[in-house]
Amino acid sequence: MADNLLELAPEFWLALGQTFTMVGISVGAAFLFGTPLGVLLFLTDRGQILERITLHRAINYLVNTVRSLPFVILLVAIIPLTRLIVGTTIGPIAASVPLSLAAIPFFARLVEQSLRELPKGVIEAAVAMGASPVQLVWKVLLNEARGSIVSALTVTSISLLSYSAMAGTVGGGGIGDLAIRFGYYRFQTEVMAATVVLLILLVQLIQFAGNRIAQRLDKK
Amino acid sequence: MIRLENVAKTYQTPAGPYQALAPVSLEVREGDVYGIIGYSGAGKSTLLRIMNLLERPTAGRVFVEGKDLTALSPRALREARHAIGMIFQHFHLFSNRTVAENVEFALEIAKAEKGDREKRVRELLEWVGLEDKADSYPSQLSGGQKQRVAIARALANRPRILLCDEPTSALDPRTTQSILSLIRDINQTWKVTVVIVTHEMDVVKQLCHKAAVLENGHLVEELPIRHARTAPASALGKLLFQEAPERLYPTEVLNG
Numbered sequence: 001m002a003d004n005l006l007e008l009a010p011e012f013w014l015a016l017g018q019t020f021t022m023v024g025i026s027v028g029a030a031f032l033f034g035t036p037l038g039v040l041l042f043l044t045d046r047g048q049i050l051e052r053i054t055l056h057r058a059i060n061y062l063v064n065t066v067r068s069l070p071f072v073i074l075l076v077a078i079i080p081l082t083r084l085i086v087g088t089t090i091g092p093i094a095a096s097v098p099l100s101l102a103a104i105p106f107f108a109r110l111v112e113q114s115l116r117e118l119p120k121g122v123i124e125a126a127v128a129m130g131a132s133p134v135q136l137v138w139k140v141l142l143n144e145a146r147g148s149i150v151s152a153l154t155v156t157s158i159s160l161l162s163y164s165a166m167a168g169t170v171g172g173g174g175i176g177d178l179a180i181r182f183g184y185y186r187f188q189t190e191v192m193a194a195t196v197v198l199l200i201l202l203v204q205l206i207q208f209a210g211n212r213i214a215q216r217l218d219k220k
Numbered sequence: 221m222i223r224l225e226n227v228a229k230t231y232q233t234p235a236g237p238y239q240a241l242a243p244v245s246l247e248v249r250e251g252d253v254y255g256i257i258g259y260s261g262a263g264k265s266t267l268l269r270i271m272n273l274l275e276r277p278t279a280g281r282v283f284v285e286g287k288d289l290t291a292l293s294p295r296a297l298r299e300a301r302h303a304i305g306m307i308f309q310h311f312h313l314f315s316n317r318t319v320a321e322n323v324e325f326a327l328e329i330a331k332a333e334k335g336d337r338e339k340r341v342r343e344l345l346e347w348v349g350l351e352d353k354a355d356s357y358p359s360q361l362s363g364g365q366k367q368r369v370a371i372a373r374a375l376a377n378r379p380r381i382l383l384c385d386e387p388t389s390a391l392d393p394r395t396t397q398s399i400l401s402l403i404r405d406i407n408q409t410w411k412v413t414v415v416i417v418t419h420e421m422d423v424v425k426q427l428c429h430k431a432a433v434l435e436n437g438h439l440v441e442e443l444p445i446r447h448a449r450t451a452p453a454s455a456l457g458k459l460l461f462q463e464a465p466e467r468l469y470p471t472e473v474l475n476g
Contacts, residue, residue, distance in 0.1 A: 125312035128274055128383075129373075130301035131329045139325065143316050219357040220315045 004188055011178060012194075018173035021092040022099055022164040027157050029100035030107035034156075035149070037063070037104065038111025039137055049123075049133055063105040071163050074098050075170055095164070095172025103160055110152035114145040147218025154210025158203055165199075175199065221381065221413045222248040222271055227280030229266050240266045243280060244439045246432060250380075253407050253414040255424040255445070257456060258434035264417040267434065268383055271415060272304045273297060285380065302330045305374030305412075309386035311366040313358040319369050320345065320354040326376035344372040348402065364395035371402060375412075382406060384416040388423060396420075400427055421460050433457050 005012075037059065043049060044056035069077070075098045082089050082097040118141065126140045142149070165176025175195055183192025229241040241263045248254040256264045269275035270282060273289050282289045289300060313322050320341050327337040345351045348368040358366055367387060374382060384403065388396040404427060406412045418424060424431050428445045433454050440454045452458045 119310075119312065121308055121310055121312040122314060124274060125306070125308065125370075126325075126329075128272055128301060128304075128306040129326050129329060129377075130298040132295075132298055135329050139328065140314065144314060146316060218316070220359055 004182075004190055005194055008178075008182065008191060011182075012175075012198075015173060015175045015178040016198075018092040018168070018177075019161070019164055019175045022095050022167060022172060022174055023157060023160045025093070025096035026099035026103045026160050026164075027153065029096075030103035030156050030160075031153060033100075034104045034107030035111055035142075037108035039115065039141065041108060041112040042115040042141075043133070043137075049127065049136065063108055066101065066105045067109070069102075071098070071102055072166055074102055075167055090171040092173050095167035095170070095174075099160055099163055099167055102163060103156055106159065107152060107156045110155065111145075111149060114148040114152055115141055117148065118144050147214045147220070150210060150214040150217060154206060154214070157206050157210070161199070161202060161206070221250040221252075221285060222415065223283040224267075224270065225281045225283070227267075227270055227277040227282060229263075229270065229275060230278045240437055241270075241277075242438045245280075246439065246442065248413060248415055249430075250413055251407070251411055252429045253404075253416065253427050255428035255431035256415065256417045256434060257419065257421070257424055257431055257460070259456070260419065261436075262434040263437040264419075264434050265385055266437075267432075268385055268415060268417045271381075271383055272301055272306060274306075302326075302377045303379045304381045304383060305377075305379040306383040307367065307370045307374050307385070307387050309389045311358070311363075311370045311390075313366055313369055313373075315358050318355050318357055319350060319361070322358070322369055323372045323376055326373050330377050332377075340376060344376060348372045362395075363391050364398060367391065367395075367399050368402070371399075371406075375406065375410075378410075379412065381413045381415070384414065384418075386417055386419070388420065389418070396423075403427060424460060431460070433460075 041056065041059050041063070044052040044059070046053060046056075066074070078098050078101060079089050082094050085097055086094050088094050122144060123136065123140060126136055131140065164172065164174050165179070168174035168177030169180050175198060179192050179195035182188045183195060224244060224246050226243045226245055227241065228239070228243040231238045231240055244267065256267055258264045266275055270277050271284070273282065277290070281291075284300065284304065287300060289297060292300060314325060317325065323341045323344055324337050327340060332340070341354075342351065345354055348371060350365060350368055350372070353361065353365065358369065361369065382403070387403070388399050391399060400423060403414060403416070407414050414427075416423065416427065424445060430442060430444050432442050433440045433452075433456050435454065435456065441452065441457055443452055443457055443460070452460060
């Protein structure tokens with residue numbers, strides 16, 4: 001039994017690397033594109049400084065639409081897009097495309113919520129001092145919400161870790177793929193068990209690190 | 221200094237239009253401490269917030285130092301706001317910025333030089349008596365200290381006007397006194413025109429030269445406060461002059 005695991009050690013390392021690639025790229029994309037999207041969602045709503053109801057509704061609708069697709073379906077449905085962007089549909093890089101697409105609106109929604117939780121008066125105080133929209137976003141909104149944005153990033157990373165297992169089975173590789181190929185198809189239960197333990201550890205680690213960073217950043 | 225011409229505010233609600241402020245015209249003279257009193261929901265805050273256009277009136281014009289704020293471009297309005305300080309009942313400090321960084325914020329957005337900013341922050345914190353708290357975060361301060369930081373922040377760009385929205389309503393009586401004397405100081409030493417919204421009669425009696433009485437969105441009367449012969453007509457105005465003020469407050473406060 002232990003032999004199986006030892007023999008598969010290189011496979012585990014490879015799978016782990018693939019998982020990190022998929023989660024890393026998609027979390028990066030979520031942060032990079034989801035943050036501005038979330039800020040826009042917040043600022044264009046009624047009563048906010050960049051109130052644009054039509055634009056707000058359009059973004060809102062787009063975010064909801066992507067989020068309403070179950071991930072497995074999104075994964076398969078956008079195969080042509082994946083091929084267009086990376087040239088292939090196999091491997092962790094290719095799997096990062098649907099992962100990113102799922103992660104961006106998810107994270108945008110969480111960012112929007114974080115901003116909604118800021119006391120309205122604090123934003124108003126900045127406006128009363130003559131802050132421009134750009135200054136308001138950089139110096140007030142993102143800075144005041146930084147703790148809860150890190151928490152949102154933690155939640156997003158954990159969701160993506162779980163999604164990446166699904167993406168793996170459709171040719172992305174990673175830990176999920178390993179579990180299915182050896183643990184399930186070859187009845188090597190100990191591989192399945194080892195994967196589960198590994199995932200539990202990873203999630204604990206991400207959550208722990210996320211909490212610590214959020215706590216340190218938040219001075220409320 | 222501040223002149224409102226027929227400003228009114230109507231909100232569209234699902235139940236139909238709601239008039240928060242009936243057309244009102246008034247003038248705040250340079251160097252005055254101008255009070256706005258009334259019960260809650262009377263439109264006091266709306267009136268104050270119209271003075272820096274935090275609330276855009278649905279009708280009328282707002283002149284500050286001769287400039288019509290309602291006609292300014294967004295950029296020019298931001299520029300004008302640098303010269304109008306504002307403080308609030310709940311302070312509204314930035315919780316992820318230290319005391320010094322809170323004050324510096326006002327200077328940053330007005331694009332002051334880094335070196336000047338630091339000097340000015342030190343000067344202000346010393347003036348409000350919080351130089352030892354420069355590196356603390358707002359969550360580590362008492363209410364009175366928070367309001368002092370807010371005042372320092374509001375004055376950072378040397379505004380000629382200070383708008384105060386219930387500045388002492390969240391504070392205990394002793395702290396209230398210290399904040400009020402700070403505001404009086406700002407008015408007397410730096411010749412900053414002050415507009416103060418409050419529901420506390422004491423605040424008006426101690427601080428204001430003139431007060432507007434608001435009832436249900438209407439300006440019912442404007443009362444000179446330091447006048448012996450003031451004869452208020454409104455119920456609220458009478459309440460203000462009900463007791464002989466000398467009995468309640470030491471004369472130097474009244475004469476100051």
